[in-house]
Amino acid sequence: MTRYLLSVQPFTGHVNPVLAVAAELVARDHDVRVYTGQAFAAAVTASGARLVPWREAPDFDEHDLPATFPRLRGKKGMRQVLVNVVDVFIATAPAQARDLAAEYARQPWDVIAGDEMSLGAAFFAQREGTIWATICIIPLNLAGAQGPPGGLGLAPGTNPLTRTRDALLRAAVPVLSGPISGALRRARAEAGVAPSRAGLDHQAFSPHLAVAAGCRLLDYGRTDRPASLRFVGALSRPSTAPFDPPPWWGELDGPLPVVHVTQGTQNIDPDDLLRPAMEALAGEPVLVVATTGIRGRDELPFPVPANVRVAGFLPHAHLLPKIETMVTNGGWGGTLGALSRGIPLVVAGGDLDKPEVAARVAWSGAGVNLKTGTPTAMQVRTAVRRVRADPSYRAAAQRVAAQLEAAGGAGAAASALETLA
Structure with missing residues (x-):
C-alpha cells in the first residue's frame, strides 16, 4: 500500500x-x-x-x-x-x-x-x-x-x-x-x-511526472513534449449515484436527433451561449437539451423554444449516448467526454482556457471554433448545420475517441503514479 x-x-x-x-x-x-x-x-x-x-x-x-x-x-x-x-x-x-x-x-x-x-x-x-x-x-499549457x-x-x-x-x-x-x-x-x-x-x-508542472488529460490529436501533434509527460485520455469514472431523470427524458429516444447545449459550470450567464443557441436551433429539426450548470436550476429567466428541454445538471454517462452534436463553451472535461464518444462539437470558447480548447478541437477536425464566447444565433446555426452536414467532423471526432481510449484513462494515470512511487 x-x-x-x-x-x-x-x-x-x-x-x-x-x-x-x-x-x-x-x-x-x-x-x-x-x-x-x-x-x-x-x-x-x-x-x-x-x-x-x-x-x-x-x-x-x-x-x-x-x-x-x-x-x-x-x-x-x-x-x-x-x-x-x-x-x-x-x-x-x-x-x-x-x-x-x-x-x-x-x-x-x-x-x-x-x-x-x-x-x-x-x-x-x-x-x-x-x-x-x-x-x-486542463489543456496542456507546458x-x-x-x-x-x-x-x-x-x-x-x-x-x-x-x-x-x-x-x-x-x-x-x-x-x-x-x-x-x-x-x-x-x-x-x-x-x-x-x-x-x-x-x-x-x-x-512536475519535472518527475505529469499525467495529462487529452491526447496528441488534441495537442497539435507537438513533438517537443518532455519524457516525463504522459497523455492518459479522458479522466472519468462510471457514475454510481442514482439518476432521477427529468419527466421529458423519454423524448431523447424519439425520432429527432438531439443537440446538447452546455455553458459549463463557470461564467454561466445564459445570455452568453444558451440564449443564442436556443434561438439558433428553434426552427431546426432537432431536440435541444440545455443545461444551466447548477444542480437544481432547471429553468431559465426567459422563455425557451418548444424544441428545448432544460435541466440544471445531467450526468454525461447517461446523456452523451443520446447526443448527436454538442454546442459547448469549451470546458475541457465536457469536451473530452463528448469526443470520447465520437460526438462532433461547436465550441464557443470565450475566456480562461476555453479559447485554447476551441482551437485544439478545430485543429483536430472534430468541430468548429466560433472564436467567441458570445456568438450570435446566426453563428451558432451556421456552425451546427455545417457540423451535422459534413461527415468529416464526425470522422475526426471518432479518430480522437480512438486515441483517447487507447491512452488508458484513470487507470493509466494511476499506473504512472504507482511507477513514480
Whole structure:
C-alpha cells in the first residue's frame, strides 16, 4: 500500500478528473487523501478517498468567486484570466502549502500529486525536496520550443511567417507576464521556497511526472513534449449515484436527433451561449437539451423554444449516448467526454482556457471554433448545420475517441503514479 495525497483546486471541472484517479488508486488498495474544498466532501468520500479540507487556504464557492476574490467582480476576458491566475491560483498557494505541511506532520504520505493550478502542492514538494507529480486536467499549457505560448487559442505555425509569429510570442512571454511573475516571487517567498526565474508555465508542472488529460490529436501533434509527460485520455469514472431523470427524458429516444447545449459550470450567464443557441436551433429539426450548470436550476429567466428541454445538471454517462452534436463553451472535461464518444462539437470558447480548447478541437477536425464566447444565433446555426452536414467532423471526432481510449484513462494515470512511487 502506498499513501497518496492528491491536491486539487475546488472547481468541479478540476475535482472530477482527479477523483477519477483517486478512485482508481483506492481500488488498487492504496491509501488516498484529497486536499480540496469542503463543498466536495461527499464526492471525495464517494471515491473512497478521505477529504483534507482547505483550512488556512481560503475555501470558496466556485459559483461566486467574487465573494472571496473581490477583484474578479465585473471582470471578463483577459482581465478575468489575469486576476484568476494571480488571486485564485498564485496568492492562495502559500496557505495551501501550510495546510499541506500540517497534514503531512499529522500523517505523512509517500507521493503528492496536484493539478496544475495547485501551486501549494508544488511549493510544498519543492521546499521539502520530495518527488511530486502533476495531474494536468486542463489543456496542456507546458512551455516548449514549438508553437505559440499556451492559452492564446492559436494553433502552431505551419509556414515561415506563422512560425516566426510563434517565436516572437514565446520571447514576449517574460515581458508580458510581469504581474504574474511578481505574484509568483511573492508567493514563493511567503511559502519558504527558493526563488526561481522560471515562469508559471514551468513552475506548475512536475519535472518527475505529469499525467495529462487529452491526447496528441488534441495537442497539435507537438513533438517537443518532455519524457516525463504522459497523455492518459479522458479522466472519468462510471457514475454510481442514482439518476432521477427529468419527466421529458423519454423524448431523447424519439425520432429527432438531439443537440446538447452546455455553458459549463463557470461564467454561466445564459445570455452568453444558451440564449443564442436556443434561438439558433428553434426552427431546426432537432431536440435541444440545455443545461444551466447548477444542480437544481432547471429553468431559465426567459422563455425557451418548444424544441428545448432544460435541466440544471445531467450526468454525461447517461446523456452523451443520446447526443448527436454538442454546442459547448469549451470546458475541457465536457469536451473530452463528448469526443470520447465520437460526438462532433461547436465550441464557443470565450475566456480562461476555453479559447485554447476551441482551437485544439478545430485543429483536430472534430468541430468548429466560433472564436467567441458570445456568438450570435446566426453563428451558432451556421456552425451546427455545417457540423451535422459534413461527415468529416464526425470522422475526426471518432479518430480522437480512438486515441483517447487507447491512452488508458484513470487507470493509466494511476499506473504512472504507482511507477513514480
